[in-house]
Amino acid sequence: MTTENLRRTSLYEAHKKAGGRLVPFAGFEMPVQYTGIVDEHTAVRTAAGLFDVSHMGELELRGQHAAAVVDYLVTNDVSKLGDGQALYTCACNEQGTILDDLIIYRAAAERFLIVCNASNHAKISAHFKQAADHHCDYEDRTDATALIALQGPKAFDVLARAGSDAAKLVELKSFHFRDAVIANVKTTAARTGYTGEDGVEIFCAWNDAPALWEQLLELGKDLGLKPAGLGARDTLRLEARLSLYGNDIDETTNPLEAGLGWVTKLGKASDFIGKAALTEIKSKPLARRLVGFEVTGRGIARHGYPLRDLEGKEVGITTSGSPCPTVGKNLGLGYLPTPMTEVGTKFFVDCRGKNIDAVVVATPFYKRISK
């Protein structure tokens, strides 16, 4: 496997030191695991985990018309955001299928930050840059920005030890963000995440990330904080039924069938790319839907495995699947014809030629008990 053209985040040496196994991911060498996926997954559910997600893209749009440009490119309603508030959204093409899923942060009325998937960075940066042209300032801040996620029930206990400003981050509301000094590092902290746990995602300057990372790990060590890799990130997000671009959603799927109708605001004041197509799609019953399922037979559903009805006819496809450590079951997400999406519907997952029993279950598979 060639690693020549792969990029490294500023935490590369820290990952090596922590025993991380680095693998190619979206053009970067990223840690897939350190101590083991189950161990790291469990640390995030019971204590806390620290993730390097610096590979993700950060775009900034500034100016009087920045809000209008962003609102035109995404399905959710950006006009509803106040300063220091963020939202999850899709960006669609004219056909109403998904270019990427994003978080939009409104820093000020005329300043927006967009975080996109690393795998879509080239596509999304070009898309936003083109839309911004002649309307507002556009800056790709990906190379200057590191992103560290601190997630888990002990996340704010760790922050309580990271200085007086960091200690107050516990007051931040969900999907809100602000500038914060954490362990003497200037950051922007957002109460967001991709694990189903409480926590923050912390932006800082590219070269400040190693100091922040090391200090947080040291401060949280006796609380059970551990570095966690992409493997645990995937099992954690699956249990929480958070979509993964390239697996559950892509340019062949629309937000309505993917269960992302809640971020698709067809009635918002602004027109947006994909609105006409999505309005048309919504006017008719959906042919298929993304559902959660449990594999009840002996097997593990993996991305791309066909789904079959009880007659053996291929009717759908697995988009994500894995053994899920906290739930303790083999779970998956997949598209099934709408009549087969009721909870309790039985079907087969075709695991490399073998029909394995599965059943539609309610999602999220895991939900934390809120305090």
Add this chain to the structure above:
Amino acid sequence: MSDFPETLKYTKDHEWAKVDGKRVTVGITKFAVEQLGDITLVNFDAKVGDTVTAGKTFGTIESVKTLSDLFAPIDGKIVDINKELDGKPELVNEDCYGKAWMVVIEATGDLSDLLEVGAYAAIVKAAG
């Protein structure tokens, strides 16, 4: 770091073989286990009495992250299968050279293609 007992023979597919006359016990190496991570399922497609061919699959092993084939290291007939792995796949992580043996094959052919520990360790080193 991976360890490879000197008393065993190996294959390039990261299986080990304990040769006792014609009876050959087969499992996967520590290196394979480390690559796979947390093992969650061991599936034997072959059953006792089935004939297997060197380099052909007799089952699959799955971890949280991925699926991998299990390859027969030699030609022969399966005479025993480790049923305990059905309910306790984690034994592969805990004791891959002991409790997590997978099958016993009665060899019908030549065993000379199996690798000595030195040759196998060199393959692992190149892969790492």
